[in-house]
Amino acid sequence: MTSYHLDHLQHLETEAIHIMREVAGEFERPALLFSGGKDSICLLRLAEKAFRPSELPLPLLNVDTGHHFPELNEFRDRRAQQLGAKLIVRRVEDAIASGAALPAPGEVSRNRLQIPVLLAAIEEYRFDACIGGARRDEERARAKERFFSFRDSFGQWDPKNQRPEIWNLYNGRLNPGDNMRVFPLNNWTETDVWEYIRQEELEVPSIYFSHRRPCVRRGGQWLPVNAILPPRPAETVRDLVVRVRTIGDIISTGLVESPAATVDDIIAEIAAARVTERGSRADDRASEAAMEDRKKAGYF
Amino acid sequence: MFTEEILAAPPVHVPVGILRFNTCGSVDDGKSTLIGRLLYDSKSLLEDQLEALERSADLTGGGAINLANLTDGLRAEREQGITIDVAYRYFATPRRKFIIADTPGHVQYTRNMVTGASHANLSIVLVDARLGVIEQSRRHTAIASLLRIPHLVVAINKMDLVGWSEARFHEIRGQFEAFLPRLDLQDVKFIPISALHGDNVVTPSVRAPWHPGPTLLGHLEGVHIGSDWNLNGFRLPVQWVNRPNHPTDARLHDFRGYSGQIAGGIVRPGQRVLVLPAGLVTTVKEIWTYDGSVPEAFCPQSITLVLADDLDAGRGSMIIGLDHHTGTGTDLQAKVCWMHSRPLERGKKYFLKHTTSTVQAVVTELTHRLNIETLEPEPAPAALAMNDLGEIRLRVAQPLYYDSYAVNRLTGSFILIEPGANATVAAGMLLPARAAVKPEMGDFII
Ligand SMILES: Nc1nc2c(ncn2[C@@H]2O[C@H](COP(=O)(O)OP(=O)(O)OP(=O)(O)O)[C@@H](O)[C@H]2O)c(=O)[nH]1
Ligand SMILES: [Mg+2]
Numbered sequence: 205m206t207s208y209h210l211d212h213l214q215h216l217e218t219e220a221i222h223i224m225r226e227v228a229g230e231f232e233r234p235a236l237l238f239s240g241g242k243d244s245i246c247l248l249r250l251a252e253k254a255f256r257p258s259e260l261p262l263p264l265l266n267v268d269t270g271h272h273f274p275e276l277n278e279f280r281d282r283r284a285q286q287l288g289a290k291l292i293v294r295r296v297e298d299a300i301a302s303g304a305a306l307p308a309p310g311e312v313s314r315n316r317l318q319i320p321v322l323l324a325a326i327e328e329y330r331f332d333a334c335i336g337g338a339r340r341d342e343e344r345a346r347a348k349e350r351f352f353s354f355r356d357s358f359g360q361w362d363p364k365n366q367r368p369e370i371w372n373l374y375n376g377r378l379n380p381g382d383n384m385r386v387f388p389l390n391n392w393t394e395t396d397v398w399e400y401i402r403q404e405e406l407e408v409p410s411i412y413f414s415h416r417r418p419c420v421r422r423g424g425q426w427l428p429v430n431a432i433l434p435p436r437p438a439e440t441v442r443d444l445v446v447r448v449r450t451i452g453d454i455i456s457t458g459l460v461e462s463p464a465a466t467v468d469d470i471i472a473e474i475a476a477a478r479v480t481e482r483g484s485r486a487d488d489r490a491s492e493a494a495m496e497d498r499k500k501a502g503y504f
Numbered sequence: 505m506f507t508e509e510i511l512a513a514p515p516v517h518v519p520v521g522i523l524r525f526n527t528c529g530s531v532d533d534g535k536s537t538l539i540g541r542l543l544y545d546s547k548s549l550l551e552d553q554l555e556a557l558e559r560s561a562d563l564t565g566g567g568a569i570n571l572a573n574l575t576d577g578l579r580a581e582r583e584q585g586i587t588i589d590v591a592y593r594y595f596a597t598p599r600r601k602f603i604i605a606d607t608p609g610h611v612q613y614t615r616n617m618v619t620g621a622s623h624a625n626l627s628i629v630l631v632d633a634r635l636g637v638i639e640q641s642r643r644h645t646a647i648a649s650l651l652r653i654p655h656l657v658v659a660i661n662k663m664d665l666v667g668w669s670e671a672r673f674h675e676i677r678g679q680f681e682a683f684l685p686r687l688d689l690q691d692v693k694f695i696p697i698s699a700l701h702g703d704n705v706v707t708p709s710v711r712a713p714w715h716p717g718p719t720l721l722g723h724l725e726g727v728h729i730g731s732d733w734n735l736n737g738f739r740l741p742v743q744w745v746n747r748p749n750h751p752t753d754a755r756l757h758d759f760r761g762y763s764g765q766i767a768g769g770i771v772r773p774g775q776r777v778l779v780l781p782a783g784l785v786t787t788v789k790e791i792w793t794y795d796g797s798v799p800e801a802f803c804p805q806s807i808t809l810v811l812a813d814d815l816d817a818g819r820g821s822m823i824i825g826l827d828h829h830t831g832t833g834t835d836l837q838a839k840v841c842w843m844h845s846r847p848l849e850r851g852k853k854y855f856l857k858h859t860t861s862t863v864q865a866v867v868t869e870l871t872h873r874l875n876i877e878t879l880e881p882e883p884a885p886a887a888l889a890m891n892d893l894g895e896i897r898l899r900v901a902q903p904l905y906y907d908s909y910a911v912n913r914l915t916g917s918f919i920l921i922e923p924g925a926n927a928t929v930a931a932g933m934l935l936p937a938r939a940a941v942k943p944e945m946g947d948f949i950i
Contacts, residue, residue, distance in 0.1 A: 208735055208770065208802045212522060212601065221806035222765040225743040229819045229860060253794040254763070254806070257756055258748040340592045344577030347591040350619075363578050364588055368615040368843055370622040370931040372765075373857050373919045377926040391603065393594050483552035493579040 213400055217250065220388035222372060223351055224254040224335065227386050228261050230376035231333040234386075235326075237504065238264040238291070240280035241451045242397055242408055243337030243389055248287065249404050250388060251335075263290040265334070267322050269314035270297045271432060271453035279409040294325040312433060314453060319502045323359045326383055333376070333384040336504045341393045342450075343482050345496035351390055357381035359502030385504065394449075394481045395474055402467045411448050414465050419444045425458035450481045458483075521729055524603040526590075526620040528648070529630035530640035531609035534661040536587055538630065538699035538720075539606045540571025545706035546721060548595040549574070571699075575606040586610055590620035599725045609640055614891045615843035618647060618931055625729055626655040628720070633666045633696075637679040643876050645680075646893055649687035650839055650933065652910065655727055656692045659720060664698040668711040686879040691727075695720055733803040734912040737828025738769030738777070741859035741915070742821040746792075746808050761792050761808035762817060767859060767914035768907070769825055770802040771809070778829075779815050780822045780905045780941060787812040804914070820861030822905045824941075830905045830915065831937020835868070836898045839909075840888070844922065844929035847887040848896070854929065858904055858918040865920065869897035895935075905941060909933035 210218065227234050236251060238244045251260050264284050268277065284291035296314050299305035304324060305317045326334065340347045350366055352374040367375055376384060389397070401408060419426040421440040433455050435441050446459035447470075464470045495503075527535035543549050549557075557569050560582070575591040576582050587608040595602050605620030621627055627648040631641050648656055658680055666672045673696045684692060695704055696712050697720060703709030706721045718726065743764040750756030771777070775788045790810040791798045801807045809823060817823070824830055842848050848867060856865040872881035873894040881895070888894045909916030920930040 208733075209731075210805070214805075215522070218765060218804055218806045222743070222804075225763055225765075225806070226860075229744045255744075255746070256794050257750075257759055257761075257792070258746050341594045344575070344591065347575065347577050347593065348589050364580060366589055366616075367928045368619045368919075368931070370619060370919055370928070371913065371917050373917065375857065375919060375921050375926065375928045377855070377921055379926065391592070391594075478550055479552045480550050483550070496577070496579060 213396065213403060216392055216396055217253070217400070219372075219391065220250045221254045223374070223386060223388040224251055226374050226376065227333050227335060228255065230374075231384070233329065233331050234262040234333040234335065235265045235292075235329065235331045236260075236262050236335045237337070238266055238280065238284065239337075239451070240266075240276045240283065240409055241337070242401065242412065243339065243392075245283070245406050245408055246389060246392070246397055246400050247335060247337045248283065249400075249406055252287070260287065260289050262335070263292055263329075265292045265294070265325060265329075265331075267318045267325065268293050268295045268297075269318050269453055270295060271314050271455055273409070273411055273428075273448075273451065273454050273457075275409045275411050276451060279407075283407070292325065292329070294321050296321050299324065313456065315456070315498070316501075319359070319498070323502050326359070331383065332378055333386055335386045335388060337389050338387050338504050339392050339394075339397075340390050343495045345493070345499060349387055349390055351387055352376055353385040353387065355383045355385055355502065357383075359383065361499045361502075363496070363500070395471065398467060398471050398474065402471065409451070411451070412470065414445055414447050414463050414469075416443060416445050417459070418442070419446060419459055426461070427457065428454055428459060430454045522601040522603060523626060523724060523727065523729055524605070524624050525626040525628060525724065526605035526607050526617075526624045527628045527630060528607050528617055528621065528644040529609055530632070530635075530638055531586060531611075533609055533630040533632045534699040535609060535628075535630050536572035536575045536606050538628070538659065538661065538697070538705065539593060539604055540574040541699050541702055541705045542604075542721060543574060543593065543595060544571060545702055546595065546597060588613055589616045597721070597725060602724065611640060611643075611891060614643070614647075617644060618651075618841055618843065621647060621651055621653065622931065624651075624653050625732070626657065626724070626727060627653045628657045628659050630659050630661045630699075631676055633660050633662045633672055633676065636676050639876055642683065642879060643891065643893075645689075646687060646874060646876065646879060647841060649689050650841065650893060652688070652913070654690060654730065656689050657720065657723060658692065658694045660694065660696050661699050663696045663703065663712065664701055668696070668709075670712070670714045673715075683879050693723060695723065732913070734768045734907075734914075735802060736769055737830070737907070737912075738771050738775075738823075738825030739767040739803075739830065739907075739912070739915050740764045740771070740807075740809060740823040741767055741861070742817055742819055742823065743860050745818050759810070760814065761810050762821070762823060763806070763808045764860065765806045766801060766803040768803050768912050769828070770800060771807075771825070772800050773797075776826050777811070777823050778826060778941070779811070779817050780824065780830075780832075781903065782816050782821070783941075784813075784815050785826070786815060822859065824905070829940040829942075830907055831939065832903050832905050832941045833937050833939055834900050834903050836900060836904065836906075836937075837871070837895070837935040838898065838918070838932040839893070839895050839935070840920075840933070841931045842888040842890060842892045842894070842929065843931065844927055845890050846922070846929075847889050848892075848930065849887045854920040854922060856898065856900060856918050856920055856932075858906060859915060861902075861904075862921075863904070864901040865898045867896055868899050871895040871897060906934050906937060908936040911936075
């Protein structure tokens, strides 16, 4: 006899597919934010599951900060092509050149500058919904997210005044200029993501796996040696066997020393880990409410 | 950092089953502290989270860590020491996975409590042992009952502040038991705890030898989780019509599938189904999924159904099995939880979203309002104010195909949306329909 029971991943999967189809059903001009990172790789597979055998009914959008790991961009372009998906890339460099984004004196990080670039792309294409791969377990401001997260015409998140979200009935109604951010992976944990990658045999960028790389010790973590912020004479530089756990910009992504060479290794490593995934992101550690502040300004 | 030894360790035991629960009760009863305590004592916190907790203790708590800061993730929450919106946390013990919704107690944010509770299999209602049962304790218990959450735990908290008095525990338990018969709750458990000090949360308390157990976590790990889903009548609300319109591939050129998440029952190829609102009967030709055709699919799987005949169906249509028909009608009776500061009144118009269809609705009658003091219905109120629970009648512009909420959560629930502002103003639970659907024609023949 069949048991009519879904396991944990099947459960998360059907929830996410339902949400994606709600987006396709309720919005005129949706887009999917695809960075090439592990969460958005899962999103793409879920989009295939939601919409095949049709073409994906939404383009992929990526904001290129100019500080991406080169491995990530190569993977992003290749994956979009494999899927026959339309990929739109908007670059922070271009926004700086045109004056649309203004770096403060001495501001090297592209963390803040990517926000106006994203908002400009939403405006340019008149996207009314953007699907993103953020998860509630990443960070405590994100733990407050809805599946359908309303943003006003300035792209702002108002966490004190979110729409109630009851059962699986999502309210997607918008007035002109409003925008919805949609997070199908809200209920997924880091382990769930890797178990799904294993189950679906998804390719991920090589930097998630153990490799040898020159690293510089900075702010209590190992960062990849890079040309944007090269090592200063007083800094320690080492050749280490490392991997990334979460991918941000090359100047702020902490690397963990790890021999994990396969997805199985990564799953075992996370089970034994003593710090959270975002513990390796300098951009989150900037202050007590760094993520909340960025989200209020229009970040994911 | 990570040794070879760890990587070579046998795969961790995968816990079976997920329990989704939420904490509720009045403001400051200790809900967030309790969640923090659960995570802390079950060793679910990692080093950077503990460090962050200690950092914020130095800034705001004069050195003592504040466990509520783990879920109070917004700056305004930490500054005011209250929870504003639901926070979701994920943790696992060797026996089970848990999804926690820490919901706010403040009456102003009841809508967020409803949000967190609507997915729960179990609700923990906290009561401050000094205050006993107060209005918010009753309101949240009534909401849990209305949402038909199968299990309730009444955690009588801050027992340290009443000297672990067994008499006080029984007094509060008595206050609860006095009104529980007026609600629809099957399984209620009472546990005396101190969230702040950890008694009976993860470890049994030495200060309450009169409590035979279990601890809260012990109960959460052991409670029976039944299926949330109705497997009796097949229902597929159509979300999206899948039409590749492929220019060259002949098979894909003609492909037309109805994509959706099964909201009830089981479906197999060859099965006869009724397509609504067209009212036509046809046969399931194929259950298409990305991973190949399947011989069977069930609630709540997401599938794409290919039918034997080309019919008029689209988003908002419902495909159902012939064995259990849905109810139908334009005159609906429902229980509602009102969530907006503009009151619900007779004659007001809203959008009603039910499964995948959104229709216009007008309120035709306010049948009753639940008095939270007595938990008795008061007939014919003039309005339902924010946070009121009641029963109403609505008329909708197109017939709805639905079940009662008691029979099927997915096809028996709706939300009301206020036109213009687009706010979600009510959660609705449908009462049984007076008529069932009937197919217009026996067989569909082209
Ligand atoms: N003495 C004592 N104090 C407690 C206990 N549990 C919580 N508190 C205190 O009660 C206060 C409120 O706790 P919270 O956890 O923020 O209350 P809450 O129920 O989450 O409040 P809202 O979310 O705003 O509704 C804090 O000062 C806690 O330290 C307990 O068991 N004993
Ligand atoms: Mg709280």
